[in-house]
Amino acid sequence: MNQGKEYGSLAGISDQEAEELCQALRQRVIQVVSQTGGHLASNLGAVELTVALHRVYDTSKDRLVFDVGHQCYVHKMLTGRNGRMETLRAFGGIAGFPKPSESKHDACIAGHASTAVSTALGMAIARTQLGENYRVVALLGDGSLTGGLAYEGLSMAGQSGEPLVVILNDNGMSINASMGGVAQHLAKQRLKPQYLWAKEIYRKVMHATPPGRALHRAIHRIKEGIKASLLPCSMFENMGFQYMGPVDGHDVKGLTHLLRYASTVEGPVLLHVKTVKGKGFRPAEKNPDDFHGIGPFQKESGALSQGSSGESFSARFGRDLRELARKDPRICAVTAAMTAGTGLTDFAKEFPQRFFDVGIAEEHAVTMTAGMAKQGLIPVFAVYSTFFQRGYDMLIHDIAIDHLHAVFCVDRAGLVGDDGETHHGLFDPGFLKTIPGMTVLSPASLDELTAMLDRAVHHISGPVAVRYPRGGENQYQANHSDGEACSLRSGRDITLVTFGTLTGTVLAVADRLAKDGVSAEVIKLNQIIPLPTDPILASLQKTGRLLVAEECVSLGGPGEGILAAAAAQGLSLKGATVCSCGEGFVPHGTIPQLRALCGLDVESLYRKSREVMTYGR
């Protein structure tokens, strides 16, 4: 196999060549992801679909809109990036998700679920309004179809009359099994390839002559009328789509044929394909959940490399919540399709009646917790920071106005690493700050998480979030969780303020400064919202200099609040700086690389502190 070879247009390749290409690309995906890690199972399931799409569409001008985008590797290999796939998800390398800045073949940003139909419809509308001529196709999975946004898009697209092809890649799986009634409905649909072939041959024969075309149209109208009055239609037909399927999503010849037809239809089409998640790699086919998003692995055996051996924050959260739930029957756990990622697998087994996987439906999850809380339960919604962004309005409207006691365990807070800008958890301090009555706790170590979860569940009223990072590295090896803030080191010359897992880094900075004869006071915030300003202001009265280190965007972060509080108090500081992840987006890379990029490593923070020491001298 020619590993890094770039491919030209697939428009003219034969069915036989397409099949051989699929085999080569499948091996290439396995080889690359075994080295880099990434979303293996979803990509293996989409090989034939992607090749068929590239035989029919020219993605340099036609718009191929991926949902989530975690299944885009073959598309990247076919669009000039095959030679760079060894850099997948590495700092400065190829991103794990579609990225227009990386290639004109990537139609739009993706990373969060259920957006594809809306984006594709917007593009189709733009094409019509601007009188342009390209085709638009959206590719979404059955998991993404558990998200409400997908229906908002489908509902309008079906009625829009816009030529638009929506491909539903149905493998029966989200990260775990797909949830809800629609998943059950899809599971009942059996493959109908022969029927579709026969239907198309019939259409072709009829369309060969003008009288045949007219006759076909008339018969079609009568048939649709009878069908509509006598038979239950698929939900997609009811929405206004021409529905085709379900068909075998691994038959590249059949898929190409159907896509060629679908791309000529003068209206919205939904092509339902059945695929196998992990197709062609036995360990992934057998355990698609385990091979959804993975680190490097042994491609011969499928043995996954051991990640960090230490306990993660997610695992500690899962363990602690079970302990709390054993003592309090009001506690229920909620996840939006992230059972394993948030550490809730064992909770689901031990308390199946008190565990709720709502699918990829974060908005619904927040509003559901409002109902649960109102009626006397203690709902704990474990959610990645980046996906929690979707629940903002629900937090305000459904939770905060009535000051309901719901607990939000905000996992993947801070930089997450190789998933990049769509997935970093950098915005929650800013948006949670605007929610009236909200409390946000920030453990720096696993033991602090244990203590703060208990506090959040039993000792705080109203909405409360506990935010902690991906994995378990970089944590502060102690438990100083009492109080809203604590002084870890007293000093005279400069006040260093931080929270969460930057604590160890800031203590190391204080050590470096001490060697230079600079005495730094280190304050760790246990609670970042509301901001405990008193101990910080007291320290600033003494030192007159401030450095805040925070792993979040600067807008709305604690640093901004501290500067405002100091100004309101009339404190004139000799020097002050806030080191954060800035105002923009942080790309993908390892956590140490990204912390260095943002200036949040020991060296950068040390240099910044020295700079602050020079001000006002």
Ligand SMILES: Cc1ncc(C[n+]2csc(CCOP(=O)(O)OP(=O)(O)O)c2C)c(N)n1
């Ligand atoms: C809003 C949002 N919530 C959660 C996720 C995490 N997530 C990524 S892929 C995925 C499953 C998607 O399932 P599906 O669309 O069927 O694709 P498949 O992995 O089966 O190919 C989930 C839950 C996300 N990307 N976006």
Ligand SMILES: CC(=O)[C@@H](O)[C@H](O)COP(=O)(O)O
């Ligand atoms: C594509 C997606 O959104 C998820 O699969 C995400 O990549 C999971 O991230 P973790 O690896 O942090 O669980």
Ligand SMILES: [Mg+2]
């Ligand atoms: Mg799926």
